[in-house]
Amino acid sequence: MAASEPATEIICQEPEVDFMLLDRIINEDFGGNRETMIMMMQAIQHEYRFLPEPALRYLSQSIGVPLTKIYEVATFYASFSLIPKGKHILQICTGTACHLRGSHRMVEHMIEKMSVSPGGTTEDMKLTLEVVNCVGACAVAPVVVEDEKYYPKADISTLDKFIERINAE
Amino acid sequence: MKIIMDGNEVAATSGQTILEVARANGVRIPTLCHNDALEPAAMCRLCTVEVDEGRGPRLVTACNYPLRRDAQVFTNSERVRAGRKLIIEMLYTRCRGSELLEELGREYGADFTRFAPNDKQCIMCGLCARVCERVGGKTLTLSGRGVEITVATAFDRASEFCIACGACARICPVQTIKMIDEDGERRILVQGREASRVKLIECVSCGKRFGPVLDLKEINERAGDSKVPPPNQGVCPECSRRNLAARMAERHFEQFETGEEG
Ligand code: SF4
Ligand code: FES
Ligand code: FES
Numbered sequence: 001m002a003a004s005e006p007a008t009e010i011i012c013q014e015p016e017v018d019f020m021l022l023d024r025i026i027n028e029d030f031g032g033n034r035e036t037m038i039m040m041m042q043a044i045q046h047e048y049r050f051l052p053e054p055a056l057r058y059l060s061q062s063i064g065v066p067l068t069k070i071y072e073v074a075t076f077y078a079s080f081s082l083i084p085k086g087k088h089i090l091q092i093c094t095g096t097a098c099h100l101r102g103s104h105r106m107v108e109h110m111i112e113k114m115s116v117s118p119g120g121t122t123e124d125m126k127l128t129l130e131v132v133n134c135v136g137a138c139a140v141a142p143v144v145v146e147d148e149k150y151y152p153k154a155d156i157s158t159l160d161k162f163i164e165r166i167n168a169e
Numbered sequence: 170m171k172i173i174m175d176g177n178e179v180a181a182t183s184g185q186t187i188l189e190v191a192r193a194n195g196v197r198i199p200t201l202c203h204n205d206a207l208e209p210a211a212m213c214r215l216c217t218v219e220v221d222e223g224r225g226p227r228l229v230t231a232c233n234y235p236l237r238r239d240a241q242v243f244t245n246s247e248r249v250r251a252g253r254k255l256i257i258e259m260l261y262t263r264c265r266g267s268e269l270l271e272e273l274g275r276e277y278g279a280d281f282t283r284f285a286p287n288d289k290q291c292i293m294c295g296l297c298a299r300v301c302e303r304v305g306g307k308t309l310t311l312s313g314r315g316v317e318i319t320v321a322t323a324f325d326r327a328s329e330f331c332i333a334c335g336a337c338a339r340i341c342p343v344q345t346i347k348m349i350d351e352d353g354e355r356r357i358l359v360q361g362r363e364a365s366r367v368k369l370i371e372c373v374s375c376g377k378r379f380g381p382v383l384d385l386k387e388i389n390e391r392a393g394d395s396k397v398p399p400p401n402q403g404v405c406p407e408c409s410r411r412n413l414a415a416r417m418a419e420r421h422f423e424q425f426e427t428g429e430e431g
Contacts, residue, residue: 053324066307068330071323075312082324 017054021047026062034063038073041080050081078132086121086128088166090159091145095134098142106144107131109156113163126166174242187218187231187242198231198244199253199273201260201342202294207303209233212295213260215273217252219243228252253277263289267343290345290360293318297337297346297359306330308365309337320345322364331357331365333381355381372405374412379405 025043030036037059044055051074060067074080090110094103107118110129116122118131137143140152144159151158172181172190179194186209191198201213209232216231221241228248243249254277261270262284270292274281293311297320301309308328312321322328333355338348347358350369357364369378404412 066302066330067323068302068307068310068328071321072310072312075321076314 017048017052017058019058022055022058022062026059032063034065037063037065037070038077041070041074045080049085049087050083053082084121084125086125088126088147089128089130089145090147090162091130091132091135093133093135093137093141093143093145094131095138095141097134097138101142103142103144106142106154106156106159109159113159126169170236171239172236172242173240175244181236183237184235187220187229187234187236187244188216190236191231191242191244196244199276200232201269201292202296203232204296204300204340207296207299210295210299212293213256215253215256215260217249217256219246219249250277254279258283260292262287264292264343267292269342289319290343291320292343294342296340296342300336300340304336305334306332309359320359322359325362327363328365331367332383333357333365333367350378353378370402370405372408373403374408375405377405377407 022044025047026032026040029043030040040059040063041051041056044059045051048055056070056074057067059065060070074082092098092103092106092110094107107129111117114122114127114129116127116129118129121128132145135143135145135150137150137152142154144151144154146162170181170183172179174191174194174196177194179190179196181190181193185193188198188200188203188209198216198218200216202210203216209230211230211233214230217228218231219226219242220229220234221227221243222238223240226241226243226248231244253273257270257273257277257279258281261267261274261279261281264270265286265288271281273279293316295311298309298311301307306328308322308331309320310323311318312325313319322331333348335348335355335357337359338346338357345360346364349356349358353369353371354366355369356366367381367383370380370382371378
């Protein structure tokens with residue numbers, strides 16, 4: 001192929017990618033079927049908490065889907081991330097119902113307490129804060145989701161308990 | 170199937186898109202994201218027309234709406250024109266100074282001061298990504314979604330897949346993608362950012378740079394016949410034509426040499 005030097009080399013510490021693990025996901029769990037590509041990507045993200053570039057390159061080679069296409073899918077869905085996420089993920093719903101019940105105050109609280117911006121991760125890689133749209137539980141708004149666990153009628157104290165717990169780790 | 174377009178009955182076969190029928194019958198519908206060589210993607214919405222298939226008029230995109238039953242189509246109604254005017258105004262906020270949009274704006278009476286500019290130099294038509302997927306190296310894509318869509322290469326880095334064909338630069342309706350041949354290299358720039366950089370071949374005969382250094386194997390494979398011998402990569406097309414002509418002249422026309430006297 002055309003030889004070209006990357007214009008901007010992005011240097012970041014990425015975890016070692018385990019190709020045996022990728023093979024297991026791609027070929028055993030999903031039978032190497034390219035139609036299940038999104039599920040493969042979800043499984044990869046589940047392992048690494050984001051989508052490491054070498055893993056996507058390997059996926060592209062394995063199932064014969066152009067890397068560019070995989071990148072397109074990865075950037076289309078908000079649930080995929082191309083940058084490493086923190087150990088814990090806190091999602092605050094700012095959908096209409098939750099917003100009306102003041103979820104933006106919880107967002108501000110987190111920004112202030114953990115000095116992390118929505119979508120961002122704390123420097124110690126412990127926490128990623130995500131501001132999401134309706135998580136489908138409007139009846140018990142406002143809702144926060146800590147590591148896939150739902151907290152209905154959440155408030156500042158729910159967050160403070162969470163912060164305490166992760167700081168204690 | 171009976172199709173009435175702007176009051177006249179027109180010829181159409183079932184399954185043809187409204188745009189195809191309009192063009193075949195000399196009715197102009199403006200488009201921005203359509204190219205006959207590519208699958209319609211209905212990204213720009215400019216081709217919106219009104220269609221009534223017996224259940225009242227609806228707005229649909231002409232470029233990808235297949236006609237299958239009797240219908241009345243209005244390609245230039247009040248409602249259609251108002252919609253197009255709005256689309257042009259909004260697209261112009263992203264693409265200030267585009268001559269094409271300005272021309273369309275004049276046609277539809279657009280007010281370009283109506284919305285605040287938010288210049289992205291891209292109308293998100295997706296033509297570049299689609300043509301790249303079809304004829305190029307599958308280098309460009311639309312990343313993100315909604316109004317945040319941007320034209321990108323994988324991981325936003327100069328791509329290793331580009332074959333430097335320049336189709337993207339050619340097809341972009343607002344000239345956002347540039348192809349620059351300079352210092353023995355060809356660069357593809359998307360909004361000023363380098364999407365790829367490929368060496369150019371220097372003609373052994375005249376020294377001119379004439380095309381990207383490419384992996385011809387893959388291209389020949391894609392062209393469908395791997396037995397076709399690759400063209401001489403060292404000589405530019407002009408030189409190879411001239412050399413061939415010279416050889417032919419030597420071989421076949423010697424006998425006609427007049428052998429001038431004096
Ligand atoms: S760069 Fe040009 S061709 Fe590509 S999506 Fe934007 S306007 Fe369309
Ligand atoms: S808006 Fe928050 S759960 Fe629906
Ligand atoms: S030409 Fe039909 S939507 Fe763009």
